Amino acid sequence: MFKRVFALLSLVLFSASLWAQSHGNASPDLSQEGLVLERWNESVRAGVQAFGQLVFGxxxxxxxxxVDYVRVRRPDGQIANTPVSSAQDFAPDVLREAPMYSDFRQKHISVVDLQPGVTLEYHVVTRVKALAAGEFWYEYSFPTYAALTDGTLQINVPKSREIKLKSPDRKYDTHDDGDRRIFEWTVRNFVPKRSKREEEEDLDNDEPDVQISSFTDWQQISTWYAKLQSERAVPDESIKARAAELTRGATSADEKARRLYDFVAQSIRYVSLSFGIGRYQPHAASEVLQNGYGDCKDKHTLLQALLSAEGIKSYPVLVHSDRKLDTDVPSPAQFDHVITAAKLGENLVWLDSTAEVAPYGLIMYGLRNKQAVVASSDSIGGFAAPHLRFLYKTAPS
Incomplete structure (x- = not known):
């Protein structure tokens, strides 16, 4: 299990410190640094099974x-160190045949002498270059499948920054230290009531325990992602040529959109990599076309570029495949999928090219009527609720 934070750090597992930079003290390239200290008490066998191999993405x-160190502390105080040099660096299995995503990696470390009753300790530092200049966001859920004697989550932010923070079911303490504001959550003597698999399969347990974001409204996110993505969707000559080939003989914009969707859905292999894992910015449309595969944001970007080449406007739509959007906390962390909204006349047609065999205009049941964000810097940007092809939504002019 691992969590990801952009513009802050990668924060893994449970007891941790998170340090958010401000505009004033961020380094010139807007990189962010943070420290993570993890301390676990593995008092049950499930803990050994769950954490025998640590994975950091x-x-x-x-x-x-x-990785500074990985070690276990026995009840008698003796320490068994796992050599950091034993860490192996892999591409995730889903990406072994998708070299376009070679920038996403995982470090795997097999923990030495992990057994019931010992305490697992490790220290990991991740330095992150911000994707949204000066902004940060993060969410976290406390694990409920492992026994813990003591666990702490600490989030340290600039006191002057306006933030959105939500922790409905977990109490926390707040204190200031100079120009910093520190939020701290503590859990003690926790006994698990279910397994990790049961927790992962609980679809009603999808709201994070803690959400924090420096974005103050959803339009900021809509505009930020539109700008991040739009430069990759500019059609070059290869895109224009393929679009012309695919739409030859089509007599309407709707028929052109249908043919272009069918091509991207059926001929571009889908790589199942959740939005936000690895990167938020898609690859260039021409690169996706040349390679013949892509994740959700790549497939949308190619479809947007092809549509654009034929004079059809379209937008990326950020949505989550399972959980409901929490409108109280504007955060990119709330999304794991990207689909397409194509503007045909005065209407929006919702398209999910990752479904591959789904007919034009059919989106999966789990996405229908779910609140989403249309990423655009114009008047169409903002909330939306994707639905079936035959239930048109009138788009703003």
């Missing part, structure tokens, strides 16, 4: 991850 495109 990071993106070489904008992150640098180092």
């Amino acid at each position: 990071y993106s070489t495109a904008n992150e640098d991850l180092s």
